[in-house]
Amino acid sequence: MTRAAFAAADWGTTRLRVWLIDDTGAPVAERRSDEGLLSVGGAGFEAVFERILGELGAPTDLPAIVCGMAGSRQGWLEVPYVDVPAKLEDVLSRAVRVPSVRRQVMILPGAALRQQGRPDVMRGEETQLAGVAALLGEGNRLACMPGTHSKWVELRDGTLTDFTTWMTGELYSVLAGHSILAHSLGKAPGAVDPETPAFGAWLGKGLANPQDVTAKLFKIRAGGLLFGLQPDDAAAALSGLLIGVEIASARRTHGGGEVVLVVSGALGALYQMALTLAGYRVRTVDADETVRLGLTAAASRLLDAGGSR
Amino acid sequence: MTRAAFAAADWGTTRLRVWLIDDTGAPVAERRSDEGLLSVGGAGFEAVFERILGELGAPTDLPAIVCGMAGSRQGWLEVPYVDVPAKLEDVLSRAVRVPSVRRQVMILPGAALRQQGRPDVMRGEETQLAGVAALLGEGNRLACMPGTHSKWVELRDGTLTDFTTWMTGELYSVLAGHSILAHSLGKAPGAVDPETPAFGAWLGKGLANPQDVTAKLFKIRAGGLLFGLQPDDAAAALSGLLIGVEIASARRTHGGGEVVLVVSGALGALYQMALTLAGYRVRTVDADETVRLGLTAAASRLLDAGGSR
Numbered sequence: 001m002t003r004a005a006f007a008a009a010d011w012g013t014t015r016l017r018v019w020l021i022d023d024t025g026a027p028v029a030e031r032r033s034d035e036g037l038l039s040v041g042g043a044g045f046e047a048v049f050e051r052i053l054g055e056l057g058a059p060t061d062l063p064a065i066v067c068g069m070a071g072s073r074q075g076w077l078e079v080p081y082v083d084v085p086a087k088l089e090d091v092l093s094r095a096v097r098v099p100s101v102r103r104q105v106m107i108l109p110g111a112a113l114r115q116q117g118r119p120d121v122m123r124g125e126e127t128q129l130a131g132v133a134a135l136l137g138e139g140n141r142l143a144c145m146p147g148t149h150s151k152w153v154e155l156r157d158g159t160l161t162d163f164t165t166w167m168t169g170e171l172y173s174v175l176a177g178h179s180i181l182a183h184s185l186g187k188a189p190g191a192v193d194p195e196t197p198a199f200g201a202w203l204g205k206g207l208a209n210p211q212d213v214t215a216k217l218f219k220i221r222a223g224g225l226l227f228g229l230q231p232d233d234a235a236a237a238l239s240g241l242l243i244g245v246e247i248a249s250a251r252r253t254h255g256g257g258e259v260v261l262v263v264s265g266a267l268g269a270l271y272q273m274a275l276t277l278a279g280y281r282v283r284t285v286d287a288d289e290t291v292r293l294g295l296t297a298a299a300s301r302l303l304d305a306g307g308s309r
Numbered sequence: 310m311t312r313a314a315f316a317a318a319d320w321g322t323t324r325l326r327v328w329l330i331d332d333t334g335a336p337v338a339e340r341r342s343d344e345g346l347l348s349v350g351g352a353g354f355e356a357v358f359e360r361i362l363g364e365l366g367a368p369t370d371l372p373a374i375v376c377g378m379a380g381s382r383q384g385w386l387e388v389p390y391v392d393v394p395a396k397l398e399d400v401l402s403r404a405v406r407v408p409s410v411r412r413q414v415m416i417l418p419g420a421a422l423r424q425q426g427r428p429d430v431m432r433g434e435e436t437q438l439a440g441v442a443a444l445l446g447e448g449n450r451l452a453c454m455p456g457t458h459s460k461w462v463e464l465r466d467g468t469l470t471d472f473t474t475w476m477t478g479e480l481y482s483v484l485a486g487h488s489i490l491a492h493s494l495g496k497a498p499g500a501v502d503p504e505t506p507a508f509g510a511w512l513g514k515g516l517a518n519p520q521d522v523t524a525k526l527f528k529i530r531a532g533g534l535l536f537g538l539q540p541d542d543a544a545a546a547l548s549g550l551l552i553g554v555e556i557a558s559a560r561r562t563h564g565g566g567e568v569v570l571v572v573s574g575a576l577g578a579l580y581q582m583a584l585t586l587a588g589y590r591v592r593t594v595d596a597d598e599t600v601r602l603g604l605t606a607a608a609s610r611l612l613d614a615g616g617s618r
Contacts, residue, residue: 073534081535112535119531149489149527165527170488178483179476180458211519212558214551218458218474222428225382226390226421242523249521 002028006063006303007053008295011070012124013037013148017288018052020062025296029056037069045076046101053103063104063303065095065295068124071107081112081121085161088130092298106302111160120165125151128262130297131290133158136283142254145262145287146243146271148173152250164253166246169267172238175217181238184224186231191266192240194273198233199240203274206244213245243270247278256280264288311337315372315612316362317604320354320379321433322346322457326597327361329371334605338365346378354385355410362412372413372612374404374604377433380416390421390430394470397439401607415611417604420469429474434460437571439606440599442467445569445592452569453559453584454596455552455576457482461559473562475555478576481547484526490547493533495540500575501549503582507542508549512583515553522554552579556587565589573597 004020014036020029035048053062071079079096095106110123125145132143138158145151148169154162175181192199205216220237223229229237259280261271264287275282313329323345329338344357362371380388388405404415419432434454441452447467454460457478463471484490501508514525529546532538538546568589570580573596584591 113531114535116536119528119535121531121534164524165531166524167488167526168523171523171526174483174487178487179479210521211554211561213522214477214480214554215473215475215558215562217476217480219428222422222430222474225430226423226428227425245520245523249524252520253524 002026004028004058004062006065006299007056007058008292008299009049009064009066009068009070010124010127010291010295011037011066011068011075013069014039016048016052017291018049018056019292019295020056020058021292021296021299025293027292029058031056037072037075045070046098049105050103060103063106063299065106065108065299065302067108067127067291067295067298071096071109072123075107077107079107079109081110082126084111084113084163085159086111086126087159088126088133088155089158089297089301091126091160092130092294093301095298095302104303106298108298111163113163118164120163122151122153122163122165124291125153125163126160127294127298128287128290129153129155129160129294131293131295132260132262132285134293134297135285135290136260141260142258143260143262144250144271144275146267150246152254154254162254164250166249168242168246171242175238176235180221181217181234184221184229184231184234185238186234192236192270193232194269196233196236198229199236199270200273200277202237202240203244203277204240206241206246207248207278208244210245210248213241216241239270240274243274244278247274251278258283260285262287262290311335313337313367313371315374315608316365316367317601317608318358318373318375318377318379319433319436319600319604320346320375320377320384322378323348325357325361326600327358327365328601328604329365329367330601330605330608334602336601338367340365346381346384354379355407358414359412369412372415372608374415374417374608374611376417376436376600376604376607380405380418381432384416386416388416388418390419391435393420393422393472394468395420395435396468397435397442397464398467398606398610400435400469401439401603402610404607404611413612415607417607420472422472427473429472431460431462431472431474433600434462434472435469436603436607437596437599438462438464438469438603440602440604441569441571441594443602443606444594444599450569451563451567452571453580454571455580459555461563463563471563473559475558477551477555480551484547485544489530490526490543493530493538493540493543494547495543501545501579502541503578505542505545507538508545508579509582509586511546511549512553512586513549515550515555516557516583516587517553519554519557522550525550548579549583552583553587556583560587567592569594571596571599
């Protein structure tokens with residue numbers, strides 16, 4: 001394989017992705033792991049990271065750049081947030097080197113909106129957004145970044161100006177796993193099919209009446225008891241309702257028009273359909289690719305030249 | 310003590326309350342237990358009920374009347390819902406006797422709203438509402454019944470005409486226990502103090518912008534990270550937000566004006582303040598008293614005369 005110039009990692013709450021990247025910016029090796037923040041904890045970050053780099057055949061002096069929850073208080077090293085509004089390139093250059101570690105490991109900061117009344121935080125998405133700018137060019141953009149904590153972000157000529165988080169993915173998980181809705185969803189598969197009619201129907205309810213969401217949730221249970229709503233349909237209903245509420249609220253907060261959908265995996269088709277139904281013009285980019293591009297942009301600013309070359 | 314004329318029980322999802330009641334309708338003995346539906350399960354209902362009645366000194370031939378989740382599919386005996394609109398006295402007379410049990414045990418039905426698009430169900434509240442009518446007289450009323458699954462109910466001259474459930478209490482529990490907000494709430498006490506400024510502030514947010522609730526939830530977390538929001542305040546914020554969203558949505562669905570607040574315990578002060586702030590004229594009645602009155606009204610219609618006399 002081509003020789004790696006640096007290692008790049010997106011270390012989130014539940015997942016860790018590591019790439020070796022050559023000096024043209026192309027990935028030459030990749031590893032995905034469930035060893036996210038929650039399963040590592042304590043002082044195990046270096047051990048996990050070195051084991052995976054070893055498995056990928058990375059030299060011990062290969063420098064590394066890391067984004068995501070590894071930079072949080074419960075992570076490897078707390079890296080202070082950069083305050084919004086913030087130029088994306090400034091965010092990338094504020095990384096902090098992990099001390100007492102032989103390898104050069106730089107962890108990127110997150111971004112914070114310190115507004116009384118509407119505080120918000122992100123860790124990892126700022127790096128994806130640098131990748132979006134690298135991929136599509138700068139300009140004025142609205143980005144929708146679905147996930148456990150969905151972010152909607154406004155970019156103005158390379159500056160992150162405003163953003164909001166919706167707890168859509170986490171609400172789906174805790175309600176499906178720990179509430180009375182668990183009875184209705186039963187053993188429904190994890191991935192919802194956007195073609196399921198219940199998805200579109202409940203998406204419509206969420207878009208039309210987001211203020212009623214905490215009542216509509218119970219109607220999924222009542223629909224099972226009174227009208228025999230099946231587990232697959234109940235799961236699609238819950239997903240559609242929560243995504244619809246997110247989009248209705250986001251449209252009011254951040255406006256309509258064109259949106260860049262930054263997504264990977266099964267959520268892509270659901271949000272593509274939902275955003276289109278809500279009247280957005282949607283441009284989809286791959287979340288894995290954008291985070292790698294963002295990490296690469298950071299590496300070109302930050303890492304020692306010739307680390308492994 | 311005065312001789313008991315019958316036993317009455319409110320058997321819910323997490324709690325069981327049993328009274329012995331004399332022929333004037335006065336309670337002569339009472340037992341509260343955590344042996345709700347979830348902890349009994351299987352075929353243990355008769356054993357639990359007979360043990361408690363024995364501890365209270367009830368004769369083995371004392372008839373009993375039961376309301377609540379004991380009549381659900383996962384309960385002691387499934388008793389079909391009565392469809393809304395329904396006269397409260399009709400609901401009380403549709404009880405079903407538990408078969409193969411020596412004692413006469415009558416379980417009351419729940420009520421169902423079989424509307425496509427807005428199905429809803431209740432079990433137990435219909436009996437409380439019969440108690441409200443016994444206490445305040447019939448008439449046109451709007452009742453707010455806070456809890457795990459808060460109900461708002463419209464009554465027209467003794468007929469239950471419409472109702473809606475909000476998952477307020479259960480959302481509080483699952484988010485406090487199983488979501489990222491658990492980090493923010495920490496070891497906050499179970500009971501929120503309505504005098505906590507954060508309760509009023511977040512109640513206001515919920516009332517003003519209920520459509521943004523799934524974003525506001527994350528702002529409780531961000532407020533902890535950026536502005537040092539303390540656990541007690543985070544718990545008050547979560548409670549205030551969810552109650553505010555419920556009331557804003559309920560006002561739109563069921564109207565404003567006067568509301569009968571049917572409540573016991575710590576939720577009473579929170580809803581009293583919240584409803585008043587939202588512009589309701591509030592009349593509060595005790596939920597324990599109303600369910601006992603409703604069970605007594607049912608007993609006078611249903612039970613064998615002279616069971617223990």
